[in-house]
Amino acid sequence: MKKCPNCGFDNQESDRFCKQCGAPLEQKQYRRTGNGEEPVSNQNPKPSNHKPLIIILVIVIAVLLFALAFILGKNVMTHSNQNNTPKTEKTASSAKSAVSESATSSESSSTATLWNNNKASQLADFMQTWGNKMDQQYEDCGINSDNDVNFYGYHFPSDFNTIEYKVDDQPVTVQWSQDGSGSADYNVVAIYSDANNSKAMDAHLYLFTIHNGQPVVLITQQTNGGGGLHFKETANQDLRNGFASIVNN
Template identity: 40%
Template sequence: MKKKIIEIALAGMAVLALTGCQNNKQNSSVSKTSGNAQVKKNNGGSTNNGGGKFGHNSDSNDDALWDSDKQDKLDDFFDDWADTMDQEYDKYDGDGQITTAAGEKFPRDFNRVYINNQKVSLAYNPDGKGDADYNVVAIYNHDSDKAPLEGHITYFFSFHDGKPIVLVDETTNGDKVMVKETANQDLINGFNSIANGQNASMPDKDSDDSDDNKASDDDSASEDPKLIGVFIGLLKNGDWFKSNLKDGTMYFSKTAGHGKTAGYDCITTGGSPASYYWFKQDGDDITVKYSDPDHVVADGVYKTEHYTVDRLKSDYYVNSGQKAEVNGYVDKLKPLSELGN
């Protein structure tokens, strides 16, 4: 059964919309549960987008980067994408706040967002134009039903200097909301196409890739820790990771931690403890620890984050090209015992 986007709406508004527009909804149906309107698409149907919450009609403002027609296309595309991920997302409809499992409320907490540890400005501007660094046109949030309970994946579809950018947030604690550009190529390509006035659809996965993905999903508990290390390196600081791999100064060690990181594997360039990313796999859950940049290393304070194997694979290990690239990185990791040789 296809996973669907749940569009956040106030209960009263949902009732009014259902009453006032019932005769016009021949191709879509909206069911309401605890104040949430669930968007259901039928064959040939359209997606309810909150009654035009997304600013302008396609012919009302030639300067707008985004409009309700493009939003409809994004809803349809994201719905299909979420289905392939076997995930269910809440969608912000422009009223109030959308709340993540970690307690973040957006757009309210846009003022806490950092990218690459640099504070940036985000604002919800449904036409894609504004004075913020990133003008957000759509927000989708998935709260994990697995441990940790504060786990979530929140996507911000936005325009930065007029260009479409998909940001993702998985922050689970701390005062900062640590956001980065998604590495998921399907979302990047889909948003780019829609922003440029084209249609977007999920690509067909070849049978070999599908078989590989199925096998790896069934065997996630036995993933090569070096593969997980590569995922973490790409996720946390891809440029740093790739540069040191190229220079032959990126190392891996299994269960090298002690104290707070006892039993954890790591990737590192050696030397400063700040260069270590510690990680431990428990089934599909990956726990990551690294020195908190808001404290001096001597304090021994770590930031702790959680990711899933499935999510990391969806970003970095989907098609044959990605797999070949990542496997090449795995081969270049050196054992930590060679540091200084």
């Protein structure tokens, strides 16, 4: 018989609920101990729940991976910047050097090409053509010439370095220059005169000069030798333009 724990009614062994009060009839199991028998619970132990621990572990791992990725990325960027900086500085330095060399080369080229042998030959051809047009015959009497022209007592080129020169009645410094450069007021690159082929008191003497970096043609028709040799800039536009074209070519 199975006694109801609620009302004490005797039920059949097969009954699961009390026939009198309807209470559930538990069939307890017992185990033997040193003190007799103890009831054994039929409830299965609840499995331990490890889900929160797994979630925490995943979060920790994710944080560590993120921190590691951040550190590695920062190191890569630093290394890249260190590698790129010298290249940038080197490129900037090279560009600056190239610009400096180009400017120096340009200045040097400009100075070197103000006058040379080729331009001297061009001027010789021009003076022959222009002289024919003016019905005048000019000779080269520069420092490099074998001619020695007597211009009213001044001999060119032999007296060139001993003459007192004036331009517009003002004393000036004059020197011979092979390339157009120099520190004088007027750097002379060529001298032409028709004194050996002109009529009396009708001779011309031209100094082809570089004055403040610009081509200037000076003329004198002075007939006496007192107080130095007086010059002024020629008014002949063809002569001025012809010389300027040769210098600037």
